Amino acid sequence: MTPELDDFARALAATEEALDWELLGTFYCHEGGTSFFPDEQVAAIREAGLSIAGVLGDELARLPRGGGRSLYVGAAVAELVPILVERFVLLREVVVTNVPGREVQELNRGLTEASIKTGLELPRITTEPLDSITETFDHGWLVSVLNDPEAFPALHDALYGRSGELATGRGNLTEDKERAEALAEALLGRLAPEALLSTTDEELPVLRPLLARRGMHMVASEQGLLTGIVGDPLRFLRLRQA
Numbered sequence: 585m586t587p588e589l590d591d592f593a594r595a596l597a598a599t600e601e602a603l604d605w606e607l608l609g610t611f612y613c614h615e616g617g618t619s620f621f622p623d624e625q626v627a628a629i630r631e632a633g634l635s636i637a638g639v640l641g642d643e644l645a646r647l648p649r650g651g652g653r654s655l656y657v658g659a660a661v662a663e664l665v666p667i668l669v670e671r672f673v674l675l676r677e678v679v680v681t682n683v684p685g686r687e688v689q690e691l692n693r694g695l696t697e698a699s700i701k702t703g704l705e706l707p708r709i710t711t712e713p714l715d716s717i718t719e720t721f722d723h724g725w726l727v728s729v730l731n732d733p734e735a736f737p738a739l740h741d742a743l744y745g746r747s748g749e750l751a752t753g754r755g756n757l758t759e760d761k762e763r764a765e766a767l768a769e770a771l772l773g774r775l776a777p778e779a780l781l782s783t784t785d786e787e788l789p790v791l792r793p794l795l796a797r798r799g800m801h802m803v804a805s806e807q808g809l810l811t812g813i814v815g816d817p818l819r820f821l822r823l824r825q826a
C-alpha cells in the first residue's frame with residue numbers, strides 16, 4: 585500500500601469509527617428512526633463513495649495541471665469518501681461547505697476526533713457563505729443540493745416531477761428557483777475557465793441555462809453513478825469557457 589492510500593484508509597476508518605451513526609440517522613428522512621445507518625448501510629455508502637471517487641479521479645486527471653483545488657457545496661455523509669480520496673490520495677486541496685446544523689456539527693466533531701487519533705489533517709465543513717471564499721477551483725461539487733426537499737421544496741417537486749402524496753407540497757417555485765440559481769451562480773463564479781463540475785441529472789435543468797449564460801461549454805460524462813444515500817445519478821460535467 586502506498587503512503588497516500590494508507591493515510592486515506594486510516595482517515596476513513598477513524599472517521600467512520602468516530603461518527604455517531606445513530607445520531608446521523610435521525611437527521612435523514614426515513615422510517616424506523618435510528619436504524620437508518622446500520623453497519624451494512626455504512627458499508628454501502630463507503631462502496632458507493634469508492635466507485636464515485638474512482639471515476640472522479642480519472643476525470644480530475646484530464647484537467648490541465650495547476651489547479652488542484654475542489655469546492656464541495658452541500659456535502660455531507662455521502663461525500664466523506666470522495667473528499668478524503670481527494671485530500672489524501674490525489675493530494676488536492678478541498679474546501680467543503682454546507683449550512684449550519686446538527687449534521688454538520690456531528691460530521692465536524694467526527695472529523696476532528698479522527699484528526700486527533702490519526703495525526704492527519706482532515707478537512708472540516710465550513711458554514712461560511714460562498715461569497716466569502718475567494719480562491720479559484722478546478723473542481724466544483726454540487727450533488728443533490730438544488731433538489732434538496734428541505735431547502736428548495738417546490739423546486740424539489742418540480743425537478744422530480746412529483747405531485748400529490750409524493751410531493752412536499754411546500755414552498756414557492758419562483759422563490760426556490762431564485763435562491764437555487766443564486767447558490768449555483770456563487771459556485772460557478774468560483775470555477776476556473778476549464779473545470780470539472782460534479783452534479784446530478786436532476787440539477788441539470790437549473791444549471792444548463794446558467795452555464796449557457798456564462799458562455800461555458802459543457803460536455804457531460806456518459807456514465808451516471810448512483811449516489812450513496814439519495815440515490816440520484818451523479819454526472820461529471822467538463823466545462824470550458826467558450
Ligand SMILES: C[S@@+](CC[C@H](N)C(=O)[O-])C[C@H]1O[C@@H](n2cnc3c(N)ncnc32)[C@H](O)[C@@H]1O
Nearest residue numbers: 658659660662682683727728729732735813814
Ligand atoms: C439532500 S441533501 C444531499 C446531501 C449530500 N450532498 C448527498 O448527496 O447525500 C442536501 C444538502 O444540501 C445542503 N444545502 C441546502 N442548502 C444549502 C446551501 N444554501 N448551501 C450549502 N448547502 C446547502 C443541505 O444542508 C444538505 O446537506
